[in-house]
Amino acid sequence: MRWSRAFIPTLRDDPADAESANHRLLVRGGFVRRLMAGSWSLLPLGKRVATKVERIIREEMDRIGGQEMLLPVVHPADPWKKTGRWDDVEGIVVKFQDRKESDMLLAITHEEIFTLIATELSSYRQLPQLWYHLQTKFRDEPRPRGGLLRVREFTMKDSYSFDVDPSGLDAQFEAHREAYSRIFERLGVEAIPVHASSGTMGGKESVEFMVESEAGEDDIVVCPNCGYAANTERATSGAPPVEDEPWEGEPEEFDTPGIRTIAALADAFDFASPERQIKTLAYVVGGELTLILLPGDHELMEQKLIDGLGTFDIRPAHDDEIVAALGAHPGSLGAVGVRHLRVIADPALRGRFNMVTGANRDDRHLRGVDVERDIAVDQWLGVRLTRLGDPCIECGSPVQVRRSIEVGHIFKLGTKYAEALGATVVDEHGEEREIWMGSYGIGVGRNVAAIVESSHDDKGIVWPVAVAPYEAVVTVVTMEDAATVAAAEGIYRELEEAGIETLIDDRAERPGVKFADAELIGIPYRVTVGPKGLASGEVEITRRRDGFTESVASGQVAEKVVAAIVAERR
RNA sequence: CGGGCUGUGGCGCAGCUUGGUAGCGCGCGUGCUUUGGGAGCACGAGGCCGCCGGUUCGAAUCCGGCCAGCCCGACCA
Numbered sequence A: 001m002r003w004s005r006a007f008i009p010t011l012r013d014d015p016a017d018a019e020s021a022n023h024r025l026l027v028r029g030g031f032v033r034r035l036m037a038g039s040w041s042l043l044p045l046g047k048r049v050a051t052k053v054e055r056i057i058r059e060e061m062d063r064i065g066g067q068e069m070l071l072p073v074v075h076p077a078d079p080w081k082k083t084g085r086w087d088d089v090e091g092i093v094v095k096f097q098d099r100k101e102s103d104m105l106l107a108i109t110h111e112e113i114f115t116l117i118a119t120e121l122s123s124y125r126q127l128p129q130l131w132y133h134l135q136t137k138f139r140d141e142p143r144p145r146g147g148l149l150r151v152r153e154f155t156m157k158d159s160y161s162f163d164v165d166p167s168g169l170d171a172q173f174e175a176h177r178e179a180y181s182r183i184f185e186r187l188g189v190e191a192i193p194v195h196a197s198s199g200t201m202g203g204k205e206s207v208e209f210m211v212e213s214e215a216g217e218d219d220i221v222v223c224p225n226c227g228y229a230a231n232t233e234r235a236t237s238g239a240p241p242v243e244d245e246p247w248e249g250e251p252e253e254f255d256t257p258g259i260r261t262i263a264a265l266a267d268a269f270d271f272a273s274p275e276r277q278i279k280t281l282a283y284v285v286g287g288e289l290t291l292i293l294l295p296g297d298h299e300l301m302e303q304k305l306i307d308g309l310g311t312f313d314i315r316p317a318h319d320d321e322i323v324a325a326l327g328a329h330p331g332s333l334g335a336v337g338v339r340h341l342r343v344i345a346d347p348a349l350r351g352r353f354n355m356v357t358g359a360n361r362d363d364r365h366l367r368g369v370d371v372e373r374d375i376a377v378d379q380w381l382g383v384r385l386t387r388l389g390d391p392c393i394e395c396g397s398p399v400q401v402r403r404s405i406e407v408g409h410i411f412k413l414g415t416k417y418a419e420a421l422g423a424t425v426v427d428e429h430g431e432e433r434e435i436w437m438g439s440y441g442i443g444v445g446r447n448v449a450a451i452v453e454s455s456h457d458d459k460g461i462v463w464p465v466a467v468a469p470y471e472a473v474v475t476v477v478t479m480e481d482a483a484t485v486a487a488a489e490g491i492y493r494e495l496e497e498a499g500i501e502t503l504i505d506d507r508a509e510r511p512g513v514k515f516a517d518a519e520l521i522g523i524p525y526r527v528t529v530g531p532k533g534l535a536s537g538e539v540e541i542t543r544r545r546d547g548f549t550e551s552v553a554s555g556q557v558a559e560k561v562v563a564a565i566v567a568e569r570r
Numbered sequence B: 001c002g003g004g005c006u007g008u009g010g011c012g013c014a015g016c017u018u019g020g021u022a023g024c025g026c027g028c029g030u031g032c033u034u035u036g037g038g039a040g041c042a043c044g045a046g047g048c049c050g051c052c053g054g055u056u057c058g059a060a061u062c063c064g065g066c067c068a069g070c071c072c073g074a075c076c077a
Helices: A021-028 A044-063 A077-082 A111-118 A166-187 A262-268 A302-309 A319-326 A416-421 A444-454 A482-497 A511-520 A557-568
Strands: A032-036 A039-042 A074-076 A095-097 A103-106 A129-138 A153-163 A191-195 A205-212 A218-222 A229-231 A252-255 A278-285 A288-295 A314-316 A342-345 A355-358 A364-369 A400-414 A424-426 A432-434 A436-443 A472-476 A502-505 A525-529 A538-543 A549-553
Touching (some): A021 A444, A111 A129, A166 A191, A166 A444, A278 A302, A278 A319, A400 A416, A472 A482, A482 A525, A482 A557, A502 A511, A538 A557
Parallel strands (some): A191 A229, A472 A502, A472 A525
Antiparallel strands (some): A205 A400, A218 A400, A424 A432, A538 A549
16 A cells, blocks of 8 residues: 555644543544544544454454354344343433334344344254354443543444353353453453453353453452452452451440541541441342441442342432431441341451441441341342452452453353243254353454553554554655665565555655654554665664664565564464 | 533644634645655645524623533442
């Protein structure tokens, strides 16, 4: 490609509204342009990168037996109503009606429709099956952010596995785990698999692939000793040890005028440090007021509550609901003596005594509370957020918490969708059985963003060869010197003929502009052809990754560049 | 959904406090000079000042409403 003919609208300045590296560099390098919040056009360079990411995904899916299809992006409501998700996905899904006033939606994922196709399977002999497509999803995210990291419209590779039994599902799940690891390795991102929450997908087991990055939106818990790794939405840890001081007898009420927070209570009384308080949260779960208890120095991870209770129908209670049920306002709440409400407590409170909690009378608290003696806990459920330094659940070593980008997610779905939509096969005994399903997703644009986040410097993007929009650029130092132009054109032709995707920078620009642009858009290898070097028959090869430069006889340059690139293609 | 910030040529910004000709840098076009790290000079093109309404003789500027974008947070009692 001739740069003079290419549409590569690079910008000299960073766009003002861009914070994260991928946003800043992809816009500045002319890869993408924003249409609206969370909605991006891929320009020629961006499309080339996305296509390469897709090719790698396809190759790895095909390698484990995947068959590519293409399903529609507009779905009728009916199958979504049958699986119960028509209501579950309220808010994130765009719903509308066609001219006949039939309910429809824009696909946020494709479990329902792939399962409908799977109803055509009739015998266990046809299983296993593995189907996938690369298709647009539209999710009306409440807050798109971070350039291509969280968007509303995006291309996703989603695959779906169909098996006659759980062990078949396990095998396909493992195949995906390996395929995904290969994909991320080829993309040049360091993704670690972690235990995760299944969210709206349902199902029991899921693994996320996470790339450590400050731009990420998730925190993962990692144990440096034994390798345990999990999203904080799911991670469990041991209870950090606390030494309670002895207390004889019943809890004792005391005055706490104007005190509404754990911090304020801790400041006012030296026996009420946060770790010795019981934090009492009021939630409405399935329409019923429920108390959630945690050690005062811990935080609730709402997703664990959702997962642990098996319902999305939870929300913090409003003040008036709390007052009506407990007779006190938030800030003076407690569960001692509460029998008419469901009480859920984090296991970190087990065996704790001489604790401080609200008395359910405004401006009054209780001290000397023995959790198991004084509180009627209906359910012990691990709902607290794992913190840096908490003991690892597997080995007890202090865990780390790292900000990360979720680049892939694989789920064991079980038979939920098959049951709802009637996808069954007959087994070898002639009996009808529901199909066991898994679903597996990788967002294309988010992976492009993750690559940029983890591979850039102050000059611009550093693409791995495998996904670079072009593998090499021939920089013509001056277009005014006929010998220079002729030599550059010759090298360009050689590289093209050797199958190297090459740009020739034949613009009437000064060399500094060409160097800066080549670095900004991140081309892995640059061949610089100018009169200075040509005087001794030489040109330069510069590697983007580390700036390493060597002079090479112009007759040998193509061969050297080809060898370097082929070795890095993956 | 709550909070903060921001909307002025393609990009980055000033002007707004104190109402009166819309400005700067980059980029773009033409010409000359220059040519191994974002050149210089000269001339030139390009703006519904986010939108609607109000105040005023007069609004980018003051007032009200709306829309859009970015960042933080996700009710933690």
